[in-house]
Amino acid sequence: MAEPALDGLIEALRRLPGVGQKSAQRMAFHLLQHDRDGAARIAASLQKAVADVRHCDRCHTFTEGAICSTCSDERRDARLLCVVETPADQAALERTGSYKGLYFVLMGRLSPLDGVGARDIGLAQLIERATDGTVEEVIVATNFTAEGEATAHVIGETLKSRGLRVTRLARGVPIGSELEYVDLGTIAHALSERR
């Protein structure tokens, strides 16, 4: 088939993460056959987001102004700074309703194999942000994966050397789980960090 508009669309949809040739084809067919309004809306939303969405000057998360709504919320406790990998992680913490401090979003994690270094996660900006004189404690809430732990280690060492109090989310047995099915590393941590 020589249909440049259709082939071009399938090719473009493959740039979405986790979408291969078959999924891209299915998406293109679905939109063109059943949901042309949806296709137009996705196109318009993409263009609007590319034009309007930038990074917050203070915490690096996505925002449309210079400072995001969380950073500009004066009811927040500015003495606490929580470091997360992504806006999705921040959203998970927000949903708990039990954290009232501010955030710094790395927009990634250290990953030497993928060429992601200290510059890409804004380590210099994090240091500047954490040493503003108001922040007293930095809670490192990167993921408990190998890369997240390595990132937490680097951030922890860097900030501690500047005299900041640095803590890490507690590791332990998830609520609702049975010990029998929890991995050994987690149980070992929960034992050594018992309280």
Place this chain on the structure above:
Amino acid sequence: MAEPALDGLIEALRRLPGVGQKSAQRMAFHLLQHDRDGAARIAASLQKAVADVRHCDRCHTFTEGAICSTCSDERRDARLLCVVETPADQAALERTGSYKGLYFVLMGRLSPLDGVGARDIGLAQLIERATDGTVEEVIVATNFTAEGEATAHVIGETLKSRGLRVTRLARGVPIGSELEYVDLGTIAHALSERR
């Protein structure tokens, strides 16, 4: 978070088939963080496809002109008409290199539960197309699912009553498979249709 451009993008991406809240979020973050060029390209491709892609007047598949490249290829055998559900099914048949006739693409299948009836799959147009005086045999290549079989049955009865020769793709054991792992219905069919 009150970020209308970002939230609007996530909401719009959920219109893609098979994409829920989490995937849409992941896609939006990925595009905005790592691939803004890709986002712009997807937007442009969607707009171009919505504007340019229409249905072939003869076979109903997606095309950018009035008649698709397959239907306008004079080396094709116009006495054979193969009925498929989707352009992807047509592409699968084309890849075999063993079919030289023409196609009619239903762009769906009969599915009363989803409100898809004879009009939606263009049954009237198929009848008109198959009774053009040139077509001698209609090969029904709808999928071997419950809905595909029902669609094949309806098409078969309708076209046979108009004096056309109607055939169906052979059912049988897939090449490279071991009988032990083939489902019983397929083996029973392969037995009764042995040759």
